[in-house]
Amino acid sequence: MKVGFIGLGIMGFPMASNLIKAGYDLTVYNRTIEKAEKLKGAKVARSPKEVAENSDVVISMVTDAPDVEEILFGENGVVKSNKRGLIFVDMSTNSPEFAKKTAKRLSEYGIEFLDAPVTGGDKGAREGTLTIMVGGKESIFKQVEPIFRAMGKTIIYVGDVGSGQALKLCNQVVVALNMVAVVEGLLLARSFGIDDEKLFTVLSTGAANSFTVQYYLPKIMKGDFxxxxxxxxxxxxxxxxLEIANSKSLPLLGTSLALQLYNAMVSIGMGEKGTQGLIKVYEKMISK
Structure with a gap:
């Protein structure tokens, strides 16, 4: 199968690289063409439409729903290729409702849709060990599964369209609260004068261990944001x-706090930094 890949950011570039390593015929598009040209072994397209024209499966790895809409339905979008039977896979994180609406719109053009968000961060993207959560028709998932296995280690078929995004949001709730816990634990330890390395040893070898502890706590300790x-x-x-939780009357109190904290991080100009930069929000509160 010929594969197209749209969006070569922190995650997308190494994911696309792993597809090339696996031997796939890859066509890529990125808004910054120079970045696409750095991907050795891939053909560079000048529009999402051109990607679709040269692919059997097109993958998007972009920021948010409006970006996916532009890729698909914009002036030079995927649907303008008039390629019925194409499979479009959104590996970005969006809402389950957006996935369902997108699948319905694409079906009018004869295009199949899978929502397949990932977790594992840039490390998992580089190493090809991502966890991929997939929603959509199972028959389409089975066609695309070998492509997923070139980028990820754990591939979970969740169910109908939107269910991949639903599971990813559950993951993000835990990820966010883990970071809050790590930052607060670190600040408390420092208030006692406990050495950062000793805290890391305890957290990484005991019941508090997690990917956040293993990967992000050392970054915080080094000031790497x-x-x-x-x-x-x-x-x-x-x-x-939270929008979904509120519609279901679910009291996700920790998630609400985490959103407030990340709103604050964005407001102090650190939105483009890593999630581990959350400690800067706490430090600002301490300094007041």
Missing amino acids: EPGFKAAHLKKDLKYA
């Missing part, structure tokens, strides 16, 4: 999760 996953993106995901 470059993004593996941007704070502005997590804020967006938490907003989706």
Whole structure:
């Protein structure tokens, strides 16, 4: 199968690289063409329409729902290729409702749709060990599964369209609260004069251990706030999760707090930094 890939950011570039390593015939598009040209072994398209014309499966890995809509239905969007039988896979994180609406709109053009958000951060994207959660027709999932396996280690078929996004939002709630816990634990330890390395040893070898502890706590300790996953993106995901929770009358109190904290992080100009930069919000509160 010929594959198209749209969106070569922190996650998309290494994901596309792994498809090339797996031997796929890859056509890519990125708003910044220069970035696409750095991907050795891929053909560079000048529009999403051109990607679709040269692909059997098109994958998007962009920021939010408006970006996906532009890719699909914009002036030079995927649907303008008039390629019936195409499979479009949105690996971005969006709302389940958006996935359902998108699938319905694409069906009018004879295009199949899967929502397949990922977790594992930039590390998982580079190493090809992402966890991928997939919603859509099972028959279409089975066609695309080998492509997913070139980018991820754990592939979960969840169910109907939108269910991949639903599971991803559950994941993001836990991710966000883990970061809050790590930051607060670190601040408390420092208030006692406890060495950061000793805290890391305890957290990483005991009941508190997690990916956040293993990967992000050392970054915080070093003052490294470059993004593996941007704070502005997590804020967006938490907003989706809370909108759904509110519609179901679910009291996600921790998630509400986490969203407020990430709103604050974006407001102090750190939205493009990694989620571990949350400690800066706490430090600002301490300094007042």
